[in-house]
Amino acid sequence: xxxxxxxxxxxxxxxxxxxxxxxxxxxxxxxxxxxxxxxxxxxxxxxxxxxxxxxxxxxxxxxxxxxxxxxxxxxxxxxxxxxxxxxxxxxxxxxxxxxxxxxxxxxxxxxxxxxxxxxxxxxxxxxxxxxxxxxxxxxxxxxxxxxxxxxxxxxxxxxxxxxxxxxxxxxxxxxxxxxxxxxxxxxxxxxxxxxxxxxxxxxxxxxxxxxxxxxxxxxxxxxxxxxxxxxxxxxxxxxxxxxxxxxxxxxxxxxxxxxxxxxxxxxxxxxxxxxxxxxxxxxxxxxxxxxxxxxxxxxxxxxxxxxxxxxxxxxxx
Amino acid sequence: xxxxxxxxxxxxxxxxxxxxxxxxxxxxxxxxxxxxxxxxxxxxxxxxxxxxxxxxxxxxxxxxxxxxxxxxxxxxxxxxxxxxxxxxxxxxxxxxxxxxxxxxxxxxxxxxxxxxxxxxxxxxxxxxxxxxxxxxxxxxxxxxxxxxxxxxxxxxxxxxxxxxxxxxxxxxxxxxxxxxxxxxxxxxxxxxxxxxxxxxxxxxxxxxxxxxxxxxxxxxxxxxxxxxxxxxxxxxxxxxxxxxxxxxxxxxxxxxxxxxxxxxxxxxxxxxxxxxxxxxxxxxxxxxxxxxxxxxxxxxxxxxxxxxxxxxxxxxx
Numbered sequence: 124x125x126x127x128x129x130x131x132x133x134x135x136x137x138x139x140x141x142x143x144x145x146x147x148x149x150x151x152x153x154x155x156x157x158x159x160x161x162x163x164x165x166x167x168x169x170x171x172x173x174x175x176x177x178x179x180x181x182x183x184x185x186x187x188x189x190x191x192x193x194x195x196x197x198x199x200x201x202x203x204x205x206x207x208x209x210x211x212x213x214x215x216x217x218x219x220x221x222x223x224x225x226x227x228x229x230x231x232x233x234x235x236x237x238x239x240x241x242x243x244x245x246x247x248x249x250x251x252x253x254x255x256x257x258x259x260x261x262x263x264x265x266x267x268x269x270x271x272x273x274x275x276x277x278x279x280x281x282x283x284x285x286x287x288x289x290x291x292x293x294x295x296x297x298x299x300x301x302x303x304x305x306x307x308x309x310x311x312x313x314x315x316x317x318x319x320x321x322x323x324x325x326x327x328x329x330x331x332x333x334x335x336x337x338x339x340x341x342x343x344x345x346x347x348x349x350x351x352x353x354x355x356x357x358x359x360x361x362x363x364x365x366x367x368x369x370x371x372x373x374x375x376x377x378x379x380x381x382x383x384x385x386x387x388x389x390x391x392x393x394x395x396x397x398x399x400x401x402x403x404x405x406x407x408x409x410x411x412x413x414x415x416x417x418x419x420x421x422x423x424x425x426x427x428x429x430x431x432x433x434x435x436x437x438x439x440x
Numbered sequence: 441x442x443x444x445x446x447x448x449x450x451x452x453x454x455x456x457x458x459x460x461x462x463x464x465x466x467x468x469x470x471x472x473x474x475x476x477x478x479x480x481x482x483x484x485x486x487x488x489x490x491x492x493x494x495x496x497x498x499x500x501x502x503x504x505x506x507x508x509x510x511x512x513x514x515x516x517x518x519x520x521x522x523x524x525x526x527x528x529x530x531x532x533x534x535x536x537x538x539x540x541x542x543x544x545x546x547x548x549x550x551x552x553x554x555x556x557x558x559x560x561x562x563x564x565x566x567x568x569x570x571x572x573x574x575x576x577x578x579x580x581x582x583x584x585x586x587x588x589x590x591x592x593x594x595x596x597x598x599x600x601x602x603x604x605x606x607x608x609x610x611x612x613x614x615x616x617x618x619x620x621x622x623x624x625x626x627x628x629x630x631x632x633x634x635x636x637x638x639x640x641x642x643x644x645x646x647x648x649x650x651x652x653x654x655x656x657x658x659x660x661x662x663x664x665x666x667x668x669x670x671x672x673x674x675x676x677x678x679x680x681x682x683x684x685x686x687x688x689x690x691x692x693x694x695x696x697x698x699x700x701x702x703x704x705x706x707x708x709x710x711x712x713x714x715x716x717x718x719x720x721x722x723x724x725x726x727x728x729x730x731x732x733x734x735x736x737x738x739x740x741x742x743x744x745x746x747x748x749x750x751x752x753x754x755x756x757x
Contacts, residue, residue, distance in 0.1 A: 273585065281688060366616070371583065373591075373596045400616055
């Protein structure tokens with residue numbers, strides 16, 4: 124068995140996972156907001172000890188995988204930049220945890236971990252090349268080629284949310300304009316609904332207070348023209364980005380996850396239509412566009428897989 | 441020594457290559473325009489025999505690599521679709537040539553071959569991850585990850601020219617609109633000069649007869665405002681596409697080749713500026729944007745490398 128953690132800006136989720144992906148024990152806690160590095164490290168160690176103790180009567184834990192929202196130096200087992208957990212910047216997290224627990228520790232970027240998890244037990248199982256796109260507050264991504272996560276020379280690969288889909292489009296937090304994230308995220312749904320509201324005075328979501336991305340989805344399902352137009356644009360721009368990626372990577376499957384993927388039925392048609400128009404026929408006919416299966420567990424299962432495959436992939440401390 | 445061929449729609453170029461990439465013998469002939477498969481096969485075999493005979497007193501040729509402008513089935517050694525040589529569609533070219541010459545034959549897509557060649561002896565030598573973009577009549581591409589060409593599940597990967605850079609842009613021959621190829625190719629330079637001519641009546645290239653892509657380049661070097669604007673757009677859109685690719689692939693180097701890469705000095709500044717704006721800082725600072733070094737020989741050297749590495753990469757017949 125292995126220990127697996129998904130360290131987010133809000134929550135730390137941890138589980139003991141068996142070799143077929145079974146969850147044997149789970150813990151959940153709030154990520155400290157003190158911005159003190161020691162508090163995060165201590166929580167990781169305490170939660171890990173709790174999990175290890177809980178499972179001890181039955182089995183031993185042989186390795187520990189941690190998914191972090193960060194750019195990593197894999198060889199050094201180090202977090203380089205963690206925008207939502209800046210107290211961990213430039214910190215050798217793997218070695219620190221490994222020393223405290225006397226166990227092998229593996230780090231992986233959270234988006235890559237989710238792609239690995241879906242590839243192990245989820246929607247891309249059985250495929251050697253896949254793209255995982257996560258539609259949430261922002262748009263994240265992970266790419267798997269020949270069964271391995273594509274990390275890039277600096278560990279920054281996979282940033283599908285920052286493909287340009289409108290060269291003179293909406294400003295993005297990354298400093299660019301017109302990134303996919305500005306059109307196909309929960310944030311974008313709310314913004315686009317506001318931008319288009321005056322053109323649809325009859326819409327049920329014409330008032331700003333009824334315009335969470337879930338409100339817009341619910342309205343779209345009920346036939347609201349403004350909400351339908353918002354998700355048409357959402358799917359259109361996702362298709363613009365994925366069409367190009369299909370031409371460059373020719374993957375077998377694209378897994379669509381994240382909270383907004385629950386709005387699948389209101390964006391999948393414009394998405395598929397744009398892919399058919401924009402990608403070459405052969406790779407477009409080949410690629411399956413599927414919903415993610417593992418939900419919030421994808422990252423945990425991904426680092427569990429890494430921990431199990433420790434001799435092949437990832438960092439051994 | 442190995443034999444290497446670059447089979448194009450216009451010319452067949454062939455060479456005997458030594459293990460350090462030295463050219464020992466060269467032949468060149470016009471690709472038959474009869475649209476008869478046997479004529480192309482016969483020319484390949486005759487040219488190969490000429491090369492083998494010419495070098496015989498000095499050395500033996502141990503393998504034969506062929507770069508073709510086609511989508512390939514590598515496992516079967518088969519050409520699937522060759523838009524400019526349709527007589528070769530669905531044809532087991534490798535086995536046919538191997539039988540005739542009694543030699544191992546390896547096929548590779550021409551854009552991938554160029555990327556491999558530049559990686560072996562050219563501008564991306566020493567790097568394990570690179571992108572090769574070829575700016576000619578169209579825009580081609582090859583991606584190398586972990587030292588290996590990215591072919592994709594159907595052999596269609598690398599089509600950088602068909603990343604969308606203007607979602608409602610100029611129609612493309614591929615059936616989409618706004619592809620990079622419509623903004624950063626020789627064809628695009630001529631078209632954009634025409635589209636913008638009326639805004640620059642003082643331009644030396646205001647007359648359509650003076651508007652080959654080379655004319656536009658020459659005018660840009662001399663300070664012609666229309667020509668400068670055309671190449672500014674050329675570099676801008678190339679930066680839009682490459683900025684996104686840098687975010688997704690995080691490569692070490694991008695090699696820019698093809699005939700229009702000779703216009704480097706008039707598009708490199710807008711290209712670099714767009715990459716700095718659009719790609720994340722870390723991968724943007726990392727990536728080198730460099731001119732291709734091998735010119736027309738990149739493809740031949742790429743398949744020569746494949747032939748030398750036959751036990752590792754490619755198809756053994």
